[in-house]
Amino acid sequence: MAEEPEYLVIDLGGTRVRAALADRTLRISHRIEEATEVEGGPDGVIDQMTRMGRSLLDANRRLTRLAVSTPGPLNPRTGMVYSPPNLPGWGTLPLAARLEGMLGLPTDLINDANAACLGEFHAGSGRGHRNLVYLTISTGIGGGIIADGRLIEGSSGMAGELGHMTIDRHGPICNCGNVGCLEMLASGTSIARRFREGLASGGKSIVTEWVCDAPATARDVARAAEMGDPLASAVFTDAAEAIGTGVVNCIHIFNPDIVALGGGVTQAHGLFEIIHRVVEARAMAIPRQAVRVVHAELSGDQGLIGAAAAAREQEAKP
Amino acid sequence: MAEEPEYLVIDLGGTRVRAALADRTLRISHRIEEATEVEGGPDGVIDQMTRMGRSLLDANRRLTRLAVSTPGPLNPRTGMVYSPPNLPGWGTLPLAARLEGMLGLPTDLINDANAACLGEFHAGSGRGHRNLVYLTISTGIGGGIIADGRLIEGSSGMAGELGHMTIDRHGPICNCGNVGCLEMLASGTSIARRFREGLASGGKSIVTEWVCDAPATARDVARAAEMGDPLASAVFTDAAEAIGTGVVNCIHIFNPDIVALGGGVTQAHGLFEIIHRVVEARAMAIPRQAVRVVHAELSGDQGLIGAAAAAREQEAKP
Numbered sequence: 206m207a208e209e210p211e212y213l214v215i216d217l218g219g220t221r222v223r224a225a226l227a228d229r230t231l232r233i234s235h236r237i238e239e240a241t242e243v244e245g246g247p248d249g250v251i252d253q254m255t256r257m258g259r260s261l262l263d264a265n266r267r268l269t270r271l272a273v274s275t276p277g278p279l280n281p282r283t284g285m286v287y288s289p290p291n292l293p294g295w296g297t298l299p300l301a302a303r304l305e306g307m308l309g310l311p312t313d314l315i316n317d318a319n320a321a322c323l324g325e326f327h328a329g330s331g332r333g334h335r336n337l338v339y340l341t342i343s344t345g346i347g348g349g350i351i352a353d354g355r356l357i358e359g360s361s362g363m364a365g366e367l368g369h370m371t372i373d374r375h376g377p378i379c380n381c382g383n384v385g386c387l388e389m390l391a392s393g394t395s396i397a398r399r400f401r402e403g404l405a406s407g408g409k410s411i412v413t414e415w416v417c418d419a420p421a422t423a424r425d426v427a428r429a430a431e432m433g434d435p436l437a438s439a440v441f442t443d444a445a446e447a448i449g450t451g452v453v454n455c456i457h458i459f460n461p462d463i464v465a466l467g468g469g470v471t472q473a474h475g476l477f478e479i480i481h482r483v484v485e486a487r488a489m490a491i492p493r494q495a496v497r498v499v500h501a502e503l504s505g506d507q508g509l510i511g512a513a514a515a516a517r518e519q520e521a522k523p
Numbered sequence: 524m525a526e527e528p529e530y531l532v533i534d535l536g537g538t539r540v541r542a543a544l545a546d547r548t549l550r551i552s553h554r555i556e557e558a559t560e561v562e563g564g565p566d567g568v569i570d571q572m573t574r575m576g577r578s579l580l581d582a583n584r585r586l587t588r589l590a591v592s593t594p595g596p597l598n599p600r601t602g603m604v605y606s607p608p609n610l611p612g613w614g615t616l617p618l619a620a621r622l623e624g625m626l627g628l629p630t631d632l633i634n635d636a637n638a639a640c641l642g643e644f645h646a647g648s649g650r651g652h653r654n655l656v657y658l659t660i661s662t663g664i665g666g667g668i669i670a671d672g673r674l675i676e677g678s679s680g681m682a683g684e685l686g687h688m689t690i691d692r693h694g695p696i697c698n699c700g701n702v703g704c705l706e707m708l709a710s711g712t713s714i715a716r717r718f719r720e721g722l723a724s725g726g727k728s729i730v731t732e733w734v735c736d737a738p739a740t741a742r743d744v745a746r747a748a749e750m751g752d753p754l755a756s757a758v759f760t761d762a763a764e765a766i767g768t769g770v771v772n773c774i775h776i777f778n779p780d781i782v783a784l785g786g787g788v789t790q791a792h793g794l795f796e797i798i799h800r801v802v803e804a805r806a807m808a809i810p811r812q813a814v815r816v817v818h819a820e821l822s823g824d825q826g827l828i829g830a831a832a833a834a835r836e837q838e839a840k841p
Contacts, residue, residue: 335678336677352676355670359778360780364778373693374690374764382805383775460677489681491598495681
């Protein structure tokens, strides 16, 4: 028999807010979803989450906690968010305390990439394993790490910024201030940027014909690469090799059972072939033989499941 | 009052073997030390460790475990070592089982860098903290990671190979098969190699005058850099910046309280100044404000203390 719902869970993104209920087995139910009312700023979005949360609370009076997957940076211990780039105009904000005041439930925040990692660990490709590295490659590159069954949080809850490891010390300066970060070489935004730079410096491509005046996206680049377009192929292959390099780093640093790759860019044709080739050629034998590099299995509920896992973990603390 | 010794601990290195007793508070006593009898191969060195161990066992009949810090790669769960580069001629070997047979104590193996990390965590710069990254920079570059008070071991006990993360994807091929590893840019061996390469391609330096026909060492390069020698300064500064890049990666990946740097290279004048400058310029604000990058405090007993910590942890397992 299904368990009673125990947690209210919210997955706050820059474009969508999802809310649902979850039980102690991390089963998700009663999903609702809206476009994020970003134009209202933090107050408007907090009101929106409150309204969505109340509509679920009304019918379920026995809920014990609220957990919210949120774009970082944030500190899960204090419940503060710090000017998240994916929620423009938000400053430093005690988001957990605000929601706790509105909804009357003890509230946990979790970084969205860490939530997705926990979801993938409990209900996706990480099931049955103890050591998982999760990378989400879309607009930016985020990450999460499970070592011996536990999420690595770090001193202030900021661990897992795998997109901001330098893999090219002579590479471009990243938005984060670091140099040659994986994200600067291989995120969707970066693939599109590098393609435009190639066009601007005279690179030959068919893509300009498709997209007219709109700037090419990473999806355009991947599609053109699949068709053999020379500039798109060069940009796409280089980005895929950069991801492979980041994956090898994770294999050497964590010796994981699974490296799971999620996010829009990982859907591109041919990407995994290149990543697997880099891993095969470069990773040390023992950790290479221990790992599988796979597509993330979840694509929708990972944030809600991860938030539920975070709530369950908090609840278990003495 | 001091506790009774509980563990026999051995720190096996390519040049020295140390053995001692340890109590449950990780206090080390009865240290003995010999040059490693490498010419005898694994059988000779196992005999040597057995002899040293017996001399300590005789007077201490209540010991419960043996723990050995050993050059990796090795699997702490199976007690196998796999052709360690620092013990030339050793193949794949059930070292824990062999020592257990000889000394009659349940035996744990731990990778030397992980042992040093555990030592530093319990008795050095990591005291009182929960999150420590340890890097040892000498002939090679090894590492260990403590997250929320626990050593990260990975799927087959190989986690923490921080020297083999790519920080220069267009850099030289490493002995491990990977590309542009931190170790290839900044270990003592690499500093000496890069200096020789600079000389061979016509770089100007005073160092040739000192060392006559012997090849320059990393120590020579650091000393010459301190005196303003142009080639030595360029090589040393670039290696230090590479270490700084690796440290920033560790700060972004682990959000640690402490990054502790040990090993001969870290004694070089001016090294920490460059590393601190790179961290200050490039690390993201929140994890940068949480971390201190410091010299490892222990320089001798870290392997023995770490082995004792590993024994204590094994003993506590159900």
